[in-house]
Amino acid sequence: MSGGASRRVDSLLKAAAIAAFAAGVTCLAAGAWIPIKAWAAQLLIDAAWRREHALSQIAAPWPWADTRPVAKLTVGEGTAATTLIVLEGSSGRNLAFGPVHDAASVAPGALGNSVIEGHRDTHFKMLRASKPGNRVTIEALDGSQSVFVVTDVRIVDSRRTRIVLDTDAALLTLVTCYPFDAINPGGPLRWIVTAERLRPKPALASIRRIN
Amino acid sequence: MNLRSFLVSLLWALLLVVCISPQRLVFAANAIEDTPSGTLYLRRSAQEPVTEALRLATRMQVQVTGNVARVHVQQEFSNTGEDWVEGLYVFPLSKDGAVDELLMRIGERTIRGEVQEKAKAQALYNDARAEGRRASIVEQERPNLFTSAVANIAPHTTATIEITYLETLPFRDGRYTLNLPLAITPRYTPGAPQDATAEMPAATAAIMNAALGTSATPEKVKAARQRVSIEIDLEPGFALGEVSSLHHAVETQSAPSGKRVLLHTDDAPADRDFELTWTQAAEKEVAGAAFAERIGGETFALLMLSTPQQLDEAVPPREVTFIIDTSGSMQGPSIEQARAALSMGIDRLKQSDRFNVIRFASDYSKLFSSPQPVTDKSRALASGFVAGLSANGGTEMRAPLETALSSPSDPELLQQIIFITDGSVGNEAELIKLIHDRIGEKRLFTVGIGAAPNAYFLGEAAIAGRGSYTFIAERDQVGARMRDLFAKLEHPALIDLKVQWPGGMGVDLAAPLPMDLYSGDPIVVLARMPQIASGEVVLSGLVRGTRWTQRLPLTSVGEASGLSKLWARERIGTLSRQMHFGGDAEPLKAAIVDLALTYHLVTDFTSLVAVDDEVVRSAGSPGHVEQAATSAPVGGAWATVGFAKTATDAEVWLCAGLVCLGLSLLLTYTRFRRPAGERRPA
Numbered sequence: 016m017s018g019g020a021s022r023r024v025d026s027l028l029k030a031a032a033i034a035a036f037a038a039g040v041t042c043l044a045a046g047a048w049i050p051i052k053a054w055a056a057q058l059l060i061d062a063a064w065r066r067e068h069a070l071s072q073i074a075a076p077w078p079w080a081d082t083r084p085v086a087k088l089t090v091g092e093g094t095a096a097t098t099l100i101v102l103e104g105s106s107g108r109n110l111a112f113g114p115v116h117d118a119a120s121v122a123p124g125a126l127g128n129s130v131i132e133g134h135r136d137t138h139f140k141m142l143r144a145s146k147p148g149n150r151v152t153i154e155a156l157d158g159s160q161s162v163f164v165v166t167d168v169r170i171v172d173s174r175r176t177r178i179v180l181d182t183d184a185a186l187l188t189l190v191t192c193y194p195f196d197a198i199n200p201g202g203p204l205r206w207i208v209t210a211e212r213l214r215p216k217p218a219l220a221s222i223r224r225i226n
Numbered sequence: 227m228n229l230r231s232f233l234v235s236l237l238w239a240l241l242l243v244v245c246i247s248p249q250r251l252v253f254a255a256n257a258i259e260d261t262p263s264g265t266l267y268l269r270r271s272a273q274e275p276v277t278e279a280l281r282l283a284t285r286m287q288v289q290v291t292g293n294v295a296r297v298h299v300q301q302e303f304s305n306t307g308e309d310w311v312e313g314l315y316v317f318p319l320s321k322d323g324a325v326d327e328l329l330m331r332i333g334e335r336t337i338r339g340e341v342q343e344k345a346k347a348q349a350l351y352n353d354a355r356a357e358g359r360r361a362s363i364v365e366q367e368r369p370n371l372f373t374s375a376v377a378n379i380a381p382h383t384t385a386t387i388e389i390t391y392l393e394t395l396p397f398r399d400g401r402y403t404l405n406l407p408l409a410i411t412p413r414y415t416p417g418a419p420q421d422a423t424a425e426m427p428a429a430t431a432a433i434m435n436a437a438l439g440t441s442a443t444p445e446k447v448k449a450a451r452q453r454v455s456i457e458i459d460l461e462p463g464f465a466l467g468e469v470s471s472l473h474h475a476v477e478t479q480s481a482p483s484g485k486r487v488l489l490h491t492d493d494a495p496a497d498r499d500f501e502l503t504w505t506q507a508a509e510k511e512v513a514g515a516a517f518a519e520r521i522g523g524e525t526f527a528l529l530m531l532s533t534p535q536q537l538d539e540a541v542p543p544r545e546v547t548f549i550i551d552t553s554g555s556m557q558g559p560s561i562e563q564a565r566a567a568l569s570m571g572i573d574r575l576k577q578s579d580r581f582n583v584i585r586f587a588s589d590y591s592k593l594f595s596s597p598q599p600v601t602d603k604s605r606a607l608a609s610g611f612v613a614g615l616s617a618n619g620g621t622e623m624r625a626p627l628e629t630a631l632s633s634p635s636d637p638e639l640l641q642q643i644i645f646i647t648d649g650s651v652g653n654e655a656e657l658i659k660l661i662h663d664r665i666g667e668k669r670l671f672t673v674g675i676g677a678a679p680n681a682y683f684l685g686e687a688a689i690a691g692r693g694s695y696t697f698i699a700e701r702d703q704v705g706a707r708m709r710d711l712f713a714k715l716e717h718p719a720l721i722d723l724k725v726q727w728p729g730g731m732g733v734d735l736a737a738p739l740p741m742d743l744y745s746g747d748p749i750v751v752l753a754r755m756p757q758i759a760s761g762e763v764v765l766s767g768l769v770r771g772t773r774w775t776q777r778l779p780l781t782s783v784g785e786a787s788g789l790s791k792l793w794a795r796e797r798i799g800t801l802s803r804q805m806h807f808g809g810d811a812e813p814l815k816a817a818i819v820d821l822a823l824t825y826h827l828v829t830d831f832t833s834l835v836a837v838d839d840e841v842v843r844s845a846g847s848p849g850h851v852e853q854a855a856t857s858a859p860v861g862g863a864w865a866t867v868g869f870a871k872t873a874t875d876a877e878v879w880l881c882a883g884l885v886c887l888g889l890s891l892l893l894t895y896t897r898f899r900r901p902a903g904e905r906r907p908a
Binding site: 021024025028029031032033034035036038039040041042043044045046047049050053105107110111115117132133134135136137139167173178179190191192197198199200201202205 | 554557588618869870871872873874875876877878879880881882883884885886887888889890893894896897900
């Protein structure tokens with residue numbers, strides 16, 4: 016083999032190796048950015064939530080945000096509890112920042128079915144552990160709390176199923192993609208956790224011992 | 227490394243990233259799953275709302291001659307956008323239709339579709355699409371649900387295809403009915419385990435994925451008004467009595483040998499099936515007819531007549547189990563109709579009868595633990611139960627059907643199951659097999675509810691359950707239709723049906739003769755005879771223990787009548803039924819393909835495909851796939867939402883990153899492994 020040809024092969028190999036390396040780093044960065052963004056956004060949104068409470072007015076989590084927090088969602092109890100702030104409107108962009116409330120459904124806690132969706136590999140990863148009987152708590156903007164209990168956990172095909180919005184009870188439907196560890200993000204299956212609102216207990220203050 | 231080689235490698239890197247961008251990976255993985263993930267949107271920002279460029283208009287022309295209808299369904303795909311589009315549409319057709327023709331119109335030219343095996347048809351279509359030629363394909367998704375696709379629709383142009391099918395119009399319950407399905411109730415496929423809390427292994431998920439039919443095109447249903455126009459030429463061969471359209475306002479004109487019915491369009495609601503019924507002017511019993519088509523030494527015969535009417539007599543006591551569907555798809559007017567039908571059914575029971583009610587959605591519950599005698603108390607309990615029914619949840623039909631079918635039977639009582647549902651299930655075959663296997667001495671009657679019930683499922687379930695079916699489309703029909711049903715319930719009107727063919731010749735029946743025929747049900751027999759036949763056909767049977775006979779002369783009809791295709795369609799239906807009931811799949815499939823290719827029919831295994839030779843798109847991409855929405859049925863069940871895409875592409879990026887790094891390592895390794903003499907330091 017002549018020296019010239021060999022050099023050409025060599026420099027081609029080198030260029031290809033550098034190119035593949037650069038592409039690899041770019042892809043890894045893009046992949047790592049998604050969970051970082053998801054985590055950072057929740058911090059900012061949490062701050063907005065506090066501000067909203069303090070000012071009693073609607074606050075945007077960052078100056079150019081076009082969504083707003085609508086509720087604080089707590090899944091589970093005690094140390095296993097995860098608290099997330101839910102954003103309004105189920106666009107792909109909002110989903111990157113937090114779980115989203117489908118604007119077509121009723122507000123969480125109201126009579127009807129309230130639908131909240133989240134990414135299976137960031138915010139809603141913890142839904143994998145949901146079981147009937149688990150508690151889900153919603154804190155609304157006005158500070159009122161409603162407690163739900165999980166009644167059903169199932170997998171559905173999103174192409175053949177729709178979520179019914181008019182229900183006789185106050186329901187909360189948490190949706191995320193399934194399977195949890197699939198690589199393909201476009202799969203048709205969804206993991207659906209349905210919770211029903213517990214009737215508010217009679218306030219303890221109203222029960223008084225009569226001597 | 228010098229600057230130039232650095233720039234070159236940077237360009238390479240960019241190119242690589244573009245080539246394996248996750249959207250592309252996703253698109254390749256589920257080609258027609260989610261339009262917004264199509265390639266067109268790759269260069270748009272993810273935030274930009276997707277505008278649909280595809281518009282679809284449907285035009286139906288129907289020629290009714292005697293007892294046969296030929297229906298031409300014209301679909302016009304208009305691309306209003308700036309890019310090339312591939313149009314996709316999922317649409318319902320009659321459950322008994324023999325789909326035999328596809329015409330693709332290009333300007334003055336018409337290209338006729340061919341029937342090919344499904345995979346071959348797909349390949350022909352895909353090749354033409356890739357090469358930039360016009361092509362269209364019609365596939366059967368389910369027995370009454372079809373998909374059409376048209377490739378290479380240029381920006382601002384319209385592509386028109388015409389699909390044709392043949393159908394028999396039996397005389398049922400005193401009238402002829404032509405049904406043109408326009409809307410789809412999305413099917414609920416159970417399959418997800420009830421208890422999904424148990425961790426599901428990946429293999430199970432894969433099987434489930436396969437079972438859910440991820441290859442099937444999803445119905446894309448919208449509560450929107452679709453553009454439809456309908457023209458029907460009615461030549462029934464007798465003086466017409468009343469002609470009425472049940473759900474749509476139509477214009478009726480007189481024609482020389484019948485009537486012309488027009489549905490004027492733009493605001494015609496396509497959210498319910500179109501149903502036209504007509505009767506004879508003379509109030510006499512329809513005698514029936516026998517037609518014969520002679521092709522190449524063979525004769526195909528169609529016999530049609532109505533089951534003899536019976537007089538009201540004392541009926542033996544019976545045990546009736548009502549099963550009522552209270553799933554989410556029944557919300558709104560449907561559940562009201564179902565409740566009304568159920569109440570009426572309970573009212574019509576006699577003191578000597580026993581009954582029970584089972585309701586189901588995702589779960590099921592019974593009114594009584596076992597069937598109870600009809601008393602004032604049990605009636606009161608039942609009416610309370612019925613009033614409390616509301617529609618919500620999934621459609622898990624198997625468990626309630628099993629319960630009803632497996633309840634112990636009392637030989638003194640006629641065992642009847644009345645099944646009230648819209649039939650919006652995807653696991654039809656499994657349920658029909660269950661009914662077929664367990665029916666025993668019981669009889670199952672189906673009552674189809676709503677604006678677009680799944681007629682295929684309801685019809686097949688009634689055949690498997692040796693009963694009959696009834697449809698109730700609107701609230702004010704409940705009374706009349708339930709009377710029809712109860713007339714059937716009294717007793718099978720005709721049993722032991724036999725047919726004697728001219729010259730006593732042996733014939734090839736498309737389907738076995740029905741075992742029980744109920745009052746008002748039609749008798750339809752399709753047969754193939756190995757020789758030219760003429761003369762008289764004699765039908766006989768037992769009506770209330772006495773022999774009944776009917777003679778029908780064979781009337782010769784032309785080849786265009788399509789009796790041979792109707793025979794083949796019916797035979798294919800019989801073979802598919804055997805397949806569902808656990809027959810040997812391979813030979814049955816081969817027989818179906820063979821019949822379909824011979825008689826030019828679309829089936830589960832064969833499709834119609836039309837391709838053009840001319841290349842219209844010489845460069846660029848065939849564009850994205852757009853699916854035109856099919857109308858959802860009218861009713862309140864459509865206050866629903868779909869699902870967002872709730873997974874990020876983080877993992878795809880990470881995998882791609884790792885693959886690239888691996889590749890880079892491999893290249894470096896190869897470079898240093900080369901003999902030292904061939905390598906120069908940079």
